[in-house]
Amino acid sequence: MSKGFSKSSVGRKVLMALSGFFLMFFLVQHLAINLISVFSADSFNAASEFMGTNPLVQFALQPVLFFGIIFHLAMGIYLELKNRAARPIKYAMNKPSENASWVSRNMVITGIMILLFVGLHMVHFFFPTINAHYITHEHLDAYEMVANKMANPVYFGIYILAFIFLALHLLHGFQSAFQSVGFNHNKYTPIIKKLSYLYAIAVPLGYAIVAVYHFTNACCSSASCSL
Amino acid sequence: MNLTLKVWRQKDAKSKGKLESYPVSGISEHASFLEMMDVLNEQLINEGKEPVAFDHDCREGICGMCSLYINGEAHGPDRGVTTCQLHMRMFKDGDTIYIEPFRSKAFPVLKDLIVDRGSFERIQQAGGFISVNTSGNTQDANSLPIAKPMADKAMDAATCIGCGACVATCKNSSAMLFVAAKVSQYSYLPQGQVERKERVLNMVDQMDKEGFGNCTNTGACEVECPKGISLEFIARMNKEYSSASVKAEN
Structure with a gap:
């Protein structure tokens, strides 16, 4: 392996794509567990318990996930700063929308919005879980924790907004990752572009459906709700 | 008017x-x-x-x-x-x-409106050529058969005129469409195989030294390119670069 790979523009782009692929795989896995909560509180609690206590998940997969997130984020911001520095004098008149989509031009904005959401999400769910498992050793009802958080209309609104930003990020990110690793084919690239739309809409929509389910559940069980 | x-x-x-x-x-x-x-x-x-x-x-x-x-x-x-x-x-x-x-x-x-595009020249000098003997004993062109689809792809890449519109329009000032066209052009042809690995490594290295930005696949370059150079060549360069990096001995 060439020593300069990770320092080169092409190498970094490939690494951004690989970390992106990994995070897209993680999104599907996370969604699968979330969807369980719509069908059964007990099964969801069992799945959460497994993910929160299994040593392989906790000490092997979780650190890899954190590394993937931090790498994708740090490299994304670093490259954005380098890219901005590559044009010190801006155009007085520029029409970027004439030749490129908004989502492809604003990955850093949608990415930062997702990052802010991930921070809130960690405060809501990850840190309380770690606290219960490793510090206080209390029993934690994961389903109740989800239901309580989603009952708050502000949190619910923030989560839905975050899923919209996630969809925008994925609309470009999914197909862009294939291009970055060198996969561009007359026959398959149009299919990848269609899959990109499917993934970018279906996955965030899946997350949103889970959020809507818990929000309406909480709403219907409260006396003040007319639903 | x-x-x-x-x-x-x-x-x-x-x-x-x-x-x-x-x-x-x-x-x-x-x-x-x-x-x-x-x-x-x-x-x-x-x-x-x-x-x-x-x-x-x-x-x-x-x-x-x-x-x-x-x-x-x-x-x-x-x-x-x-x-x-x-x-x-x-x-x-x-x-x-x-x-x-x-x-x-x-x-x-x-x-005024004149810019120095010497950076493109230096990228070309880093690997955008093939080393052949030009001392009067040049081979007959037909002695080296090239499949039509490969020749067409090489020609598509070779239509790049190096004007720099890709850099100018890219929100990141990336030169990847230009470099990709030049790298791809030789990669399709038998004459380009000898220096294939060093070519992509050296040209990308020079591109990075010149201070161009990084490609984020917005596709603006392909739209604005007067010669219609395809993004397909950037994917090809990415693949060429990764493959050459993996096989590189240092």
């Missing part, structure tokens, strides 16, 4: 430039953009002012010399053309037209 031109004026590489307004009148809609610039310069010379410096050569769309960022787009609002092929019928009477140099740290402005 009567137009108002807002043209970037800059005395030399070290001076600070600014946009100056010039009215021009009686422009034919059949005139090319550069002919309109010639009219402006005649007008400026008659007024005793310094004419606007801009790059041009063949005026047939094949040399890659003309540039200009016109009304927010590289080579102006038309598609698949260089500035010399852009016609004034793309504009309306009374329009205000912004004319700026291609902007990139790797394309410093020399004077």
Whole structure:
């Protein structure tokens, strides 16, 4: 392996794509567990318990996930700063929308919005879980924790907004990752572009459906709700 | 047509430039953009002012010399053309037209609308060639058969005229479409195989040294390229680079 790979523009782009692929795989896995909560509180609690206590998940997969997130984020911001520095004098008149989509031009904005959401999400769910498992050793009802958080209309609104930003990020990110690793084919690239739309809409929509389910559940069980 | 031109004026590489307004009148809609610039310069010379410096050569769309960022787009609002092929019928009477140099740290402005695209030359010198014996015993072309699809792909890549519109239009000032075209052109041909790995490693290395930005696959370059160079070549370069990096011994 060439020593300069990770320092080169092409190498970094490939690494951004690989970390992106990994995070897209993680999104599907996370969604699968979330969807369980719509069908059964007990099964969801069992799945959460497994993910929160299994040593392989906790000490092997979780650190890899954190590394993937931090790498994708740090490299994304670093490259954005380098890219901005590559044009010190801006155009007085520029029409970027004439030749490129908004989502492809604003990955850093949608990415930062997702990052802010991930921070809130960690405060809501990850840190309380770690606290219960490793510090206080209390029993934690994961389903109740989800239901309580989603009952708050502000949190619910923030989560839905975050899923919209996630969809925008994925609309470009999914197909862009294939291009970055060198996969561009007359026959398959149009299919990848269609899959990109499917993934970018279906996955965030899946997350949103889970959020809507818990929000309406909480709403219907409260006396003040007319639903 | 009567137009108002807002043209970037800059005395030399070290001076600070600014946009100056010039009215021009009686422009034919059949005139090319550069002919309109010639009219402006005649007008400026008659007024005793310094004419606007801009790059041009063949005026047939094949040399890659003309540039200009016109009304927010590289080579102006038309598609698949260089500035010399852009016609004034793309504009309306009374329009205000912004004319700026291609902007990139790797394309410093020399004077007015002329930028130094020497960075492209240095990238080419780093690997955009094949080493062959040219001492009079050149092989007959037909002694080296090349499959038609491969020859076509190589030709598609080779149509790049190195004008720099890809860099100018890219939000990141990335030169990847240019470098990808040059790397791909040789990668399809048997003559290019000997130096295939060093070529992509050295050309990308030189591209990075020149201060171009990183590609984020927005696709703007492909849209603005006067020769329609495809993003497919960037994917090919990424693959070539990864493969060459993995196999590299140091």
